[in-house]
Structures are given as C-alpha cells and as structure tokens.
Amino acid sequence: MFTRFSRSWELIKASGEVLRQDKELLLFPFFSAIATLLVLATFILPLVMTGALEQVEGQSGDEAAYAVVVFLFYLVQYFIIFFFNSALVGAAMIRLDGGDPTVSDGLRIARSRFVQILGYAAIAATVGLILRMIEERAGFIGRWIVGLLGVAFTVATFLTVPILVSRDVGPVDAVKESAALLKKTWGENIIGNGGMGFVFFLFYLGVAALGFVLVFMAASTDSGAVMGLVVAMIALAFIALALVQAALQGVYSAALYRYATQGNAGEAFSSALLGEAFRPKS
Numbered sequence: 463m464f465t466r467f468s469r470s471w472e473l474i475k476a477s478g479e480v481l482r483q484d485k486e487l488l489l490f491p492f493f494s495a496i497a498t499l500l501v502l503a504t505f506i507l508p509l510v511m512t513g514a515l516e517q518v519e520g521q522s523g524d525e526a527a528y529a530v531v532v533f534l535f536y537l538v539q540y541f542i543i544f545f546f547n548s549a550l551v552g553a554a555m556i557r558l559d560g561g562d563p564t565v566s567d568g569l570r571i572a573r574s575r576f577v578q579i580l581g582y583a584a585i586a587a588t589v590g591l592i593l594r595m596i597e598e599r600a601g602f603i604g605r606w607i608v609g610l611l612g613v614a615f616t617v618a619t620f621l622t623v624p625i626l627v628s629r630d631v632g633p634v635d636a637v638k639e640s641a642a643l644l645k646k647t648w649g650e651n652i653i654g655n656g657g658m659g660f661v662f663f664l665f666y667l668g669v670a671a672l673g674f675v676l677v678f679m680a681a682s683t684d685s686g687a688v689m690g691l692v693v694a695m696i697a698l699a700f701i702a703l704a705l706v707q708a709a710l711q712g713v714y715s716a717a718l719y720r721y722a723t724q725g726n727a728g729e730a731f732s733s734a735l736l737g738e739a740f741r742p743k744s
Contacts, residue, residue, distance in 0.1 A: 474658055476731045477713040481706070484557050486565050487550055491708035494546035501538050529591060536587035544579045544586075544623060548572040550712035552627045558720055558728035571627055578626050581633035589615055618644050623712075624719035643722055658714070662707045669699045 481487055552571030556563035572579065590612075597608045621640040625631065631639070673696035680692040717727035 474661060474710060477710040477717065480554060480557055480713045480717075480728070481709055484553065484563060487553055487568075487709050487713065488705050489565055490546045490550035490553070490568060490712070491705045494543055494708075495705075497542045497546070498539060501535075501542065505535055505538065529595070532594060533587055533591045536590045537583055540586045540590070541580055541583035544583055545572050545576075547623050547712055548575055548579055548627050550709065551623050551716045554713045554716040555624070555627065555720065558717060558731075560728070575626050578631075578633050578636070582622060582626060582636065585633055585637060586619075620644075620715060621719045621722070624716050627716075628719065628723075643719075658707065658710060662703060665703050666700065669696065669703065673699070 549565075549568035549572040553563035553565070553568035556567055593608050593612055597605050600608060618641040619637055621643050622633075622636045625636040625639050626633065629636075673692075676692045676696070677689070680689045683689075717731045721727040721731065
C-alpha cells in the first residue's frame with residue numbers, strides 16, 4: 463500500500479513539474495468550469511424555475527422528451543469538458559515533446575478536432591443517459607452496479623482524449639484504442655488516478671479542517687466582513703485545488719499515452735516511474 467502511494471505521489475510530482483513550467487495550463491480547467499456553469503444557468507435553471515423539468519420527468523408519456531432533454535444536457539456538458547481537456551492535453555504534449563506551448567496552441571489543437579470531440583461527447587452522453595435510466599429504475603444493488611459500470615467506462619476511456627489529440631482517428635476508434643490500451647496501462651491508470659484522488663482528498667480535508675477553525679475564529683469576532691473574507695478564502699482554496707487536480711490529470715493522461723506509444727514521456731517523467739504502467743493486468 464505504501465509503495466503504491468509513494469509511486470502515485472511521484473507521478474503527481476512529475477505532472478506538477480510539467481504544470482510548473484506551463485502554469486497557463488490551469489486556464490483550461492478554469493475555462494471549462496466557467497463554461498459548464500454558464501450551460502447550467504442557461505440550460506437547466508430555466509427548466510427548474512418554470513417547473514418544466516419536473517413536469518416532463520413526472521409524466522410517463524413524456525419519458526422520450528425527458529430523455530432528449532437529459533441527453534442534450536449531457537452532450538453539451540461533455541463537449542465542453544472534452545474540448546478544454548483536449549486543449550490541455552494538446553498543450554501538455556507540446557511540452558512533453560520539448561516545446562513551449564501557449565493557451566492559443568491548446569485551443570487551436572482542440573478546434574482542429576472539433577468534430578471528433580463532438581462525436582466522443584455523443585458517445586459519453588449516450589452511455590450516461592443509459593446508465594441514468596437504468597439507475598432510476600434499479601434498486602440499491604442495481605444502482606451500485608450502475609456506479610461500477612460508470613467507473614469502468616471512465617477508466618477504459620481515460621486515454622481517449624490523448625488519442626484524439628495525437629492521431630487522425632474518429633471517436634469510436636479512439637474509444638476502442640483507449641480500451642485496448644487498458645490492459646497495458648492498467649496499473650498506473652488505476653493507481654495513478656486513484657493516488658491523485660486520494661492525495662487531493664487529503665488536501666481537501668485539510669482545507670476543510672483549517673476552514674472550520676478559521677470560521678470558528680471569525681465567528682468569535684462578530685464581524686460580518688471578517689466572516690465573509692474567511693468564507694471567500696476557503697472557497698478560493700477549494701477552487702484552486704480543483705483546478706490543479708484537473709490540470710494534473712490532463713498532464714498525466716498525456717504522459718501515459720505518450721509513453722505507451724513512444725516509450726518515454728519527456729524529461730519530467732522517468733522511464734522507471736512510468737514503466738510500472740505497463741505491467742499487464744493479471
């Protein structure tokens with residue numbers, strides 16, 4: 463357990479070294495978050511405020527309309543996420559190849575794969591809709607199984623974006639290739655992402671604990687301004703952690719795919735470190 467955690471921490475540090483050289487990579491998850499919130503505000507809130515979403519969901523005869531609404535929402539959300547993730551991965555690959563990427567470089571790469579990204583978003587939206595429909599009709603065990611299927615799909619498609627960015631293939635072929643590489647990258651795909659998730663969970667927990675102490679201290683001052691400042695600082699800390707985590711995951715996926723196809727992932731990632739990724743699943 464300690465060895466796995468130690469290797470995961472080394473992977474995070476290696477990804478962090480790339481991020482340190484190109485701090486502008488943080489802008490891509492930031493843009494993604496802003497765009498996602500805008501979609502939520504313009505797409506979902508009007509339906510909720512008017513009661514249209516509940517009306518459609520609650521009437522059995524309108525199940526098709528409800529499914530269409532959910533699918534379109536998933537499609538737009540996934541497209542935004544995949545688009546900016548493609549920009550992040552594309553820029554990271556320029557750095558791994560020895561270049562000096564800019565935000566414009568990443569966005570240019572993502573725009574050049576617009577159709578493929580949209581196709582991948584459609585695949586993910588379809589899977590998401592199917593899993594949601596099954597979950598709504600399943601019991602506790604069924605929902606647990608659906609959750610496992612969702613995790614399996616996420617793991618199997620982890621390298622889809624790097625494939626779309628690096629190769630002139632369609633979304634279906636990219637998903638298939640990502641799933642095929644799963645056997646080869648099983649170790650670090652699971653350990654790396656799980657390790658990052660665990661480490662950042664500890665970071666979030668630390669911020670929450672510190673925030674609790676600061677809120678308690680601010681409350682003792684009976685000052686609304688101090689309380690507001692403390693809450694704002696805590697919120698910014700959580701946002702900063704989320705942006706760093708998203709950026710590191712994008713860099714890591716680029717490095718993992720580059721190593722899988724070229725045998726190395728640049729100076730930041732040692733061959734010995736990423737070599738652990740390519741022990742076949744037993």
